């Protein structure tokens with residue numbers, strides 16, 4: 001077992017022992033290395049000032065490491081084992097600015113010293129990815145890549161202009177400049193063995209085999225499992241949580257897999273939102289669309305569906321769809337596996353049907369049948385980068401104007417995400433018309449128990465919930481009914 005974390009930073013090898021492995025990457029960069037180009041402003045993953053670019057062997061494409069953006073303020077150093085990291089100091093080439101830096105300067109995109117380094121990193125990552133895919137820079141793509149970067153002075157126009165003015169031909173990509181076959185060979189050799197870091201009462205386990213992980217969890221029931229640590233990273237950064245004994249599965253290769261098996265997707269515990277969005281695009285486009293407006297690229301490059309499920313927030317965006325698609329959670333321990341329907345996984349607020357020797361290793365999502373209409377809605381103050389007030393998932397099979405089957409789930413209207421089984425029963429078999437849906441909205445009101453908080457009052461949430469069912473009806477009517485020129 002290795003007792004050090006190994007990564008490369010701007011091409012130079014770093015070895016970290018247990019003493020530093022709990023700190024955040026941004027603290028290590030700024031306080032230990034004096035690399036103060038990386039800024040920390042919100043310290044909770046919201047603004048992107050601390051953006052760096054990272055890649056591991058999982059990010060190899062055509063033999064090259066494709067760097068992705070990450071918020072270093074909420075990334076623990078121990079999650080960087082066997083990664084190559086590029087900070088803003090590594091973006092320029094010796095004395096020559098990166099075309100992105102040059103353009104940000106010339107086009108007045110560089111406005112303050114806090115946000116600019118984060119924008120530069122996110123944009124440099126974007127130019128690498130577009131160059132590799134031989135795609136041009138356009139406004140929509142720029143906005144997508146920069147969703148997680150906040151400019152507090154709202155100078156977005158000149159930032160977007162700067163991005164559009166970059167000539168991709170002039171970009172010498174990071175995947176070429178930092179390509180190092182010896183480093184990749186070293187990573188390949190080292191990834192077979194696990195890592196254990198111990199410092200006083202603190203322990204970090206990074207096993208490379210699932211059996212080792214399950215044995216560790218069996219022996220040490222209090223081990224806290226992390227996936228992308230986007231939730232845990234914020235809690236630690238804000239002093240709400242101390243990490244003492246940690247187990248991460250990110251070095252277990254099969255845990256990051258997303259497999260399509262027949263009419264199901266099997267999604268491993270450390271598969272990121274970014275990869276899930278891509279993998280489900282053709283088969284469950286509505287879910288991919290929802291993931292598209294989930295958080296930011298920096299968060300989606302680290303955060304996972306399993307973390308979203310285990311965090312058990314009633315407003316988690318990922319779960320309502322799982323309730324109506326009747327997804328299953330695979331819970332593993334040294335004795336074997338339990339497959340639990342997601343509808344039976346939550347016993348109450350943040351109370352999981354998960355034993356203390358178990359880990360979630362997989363989520364199984366059935367692909368909705370083609371004849372079912374699926375709609376997923378997120379109601380939040382802003383479209384991007386916002387926490388939901390209410391979420392809605394609806395799926396229905398309607399034949400000759402009659403509801404054959406309807407499934408409805410809401411988030412943000414009770415202590416856990418809720419399937420509205422009584423409303424479903426009321427609608428099943430009925431005619432698909434506005435009158436019946438209107439009556440069903442009265443039942444929705446009876447089935448939910450929203451509370452008032454900063455994101456909305458109970459009254460607001462109730463009204464929104466009723467409206468969302470009507471929106472579901474009207475969207476299906478206009479999208480399919482009129483398109484096909486027949487009554488559903």
Ligand SMILES: Cc1cc2nc3c(=O)[nH]c(=O)nc-3n(C[C@H](O)[C@H](O)[C@H](O)COP(=O)(O)OP(=O)(O)OC[C@H]3O[C@@H](n4cnc5c(N)ncnc54)[C@H](O)[C@@H]3O)c2cc1C
Nearest residue numbers: 045227228229230231232295303304307308310316317360
């Ligand atoms: C800036 C920002 C924006 C965000 N935006 C959104 C958003 O739009 N929508 C949304 O729903 N969420 C959002 N989140 C919350 C968070 O990113 C998601 O919930 C994410 O999916 C969590 O995944 P993770 O892998 O990072 O979880 P982690 O932080 O690693 O873990 C979360 C919880 O799950 C447990 N856990 C992790 N893996 C396992 C496992 N294998 N077995 C058992 N337990 C496990 C951990 O112990 C922890 O309690 C946002 C967070 C931030 C910081």
Ligand code: FES
Nearest residue numbers: 041043047048073
């Ligand atoms: S400092 Fe704001 S995201 Fe890290």
Ligand code: FES
Nearest residue numbers: 112115151152153
């Ligand atoms: S660039 Fe920093 S506030 Fe706008």
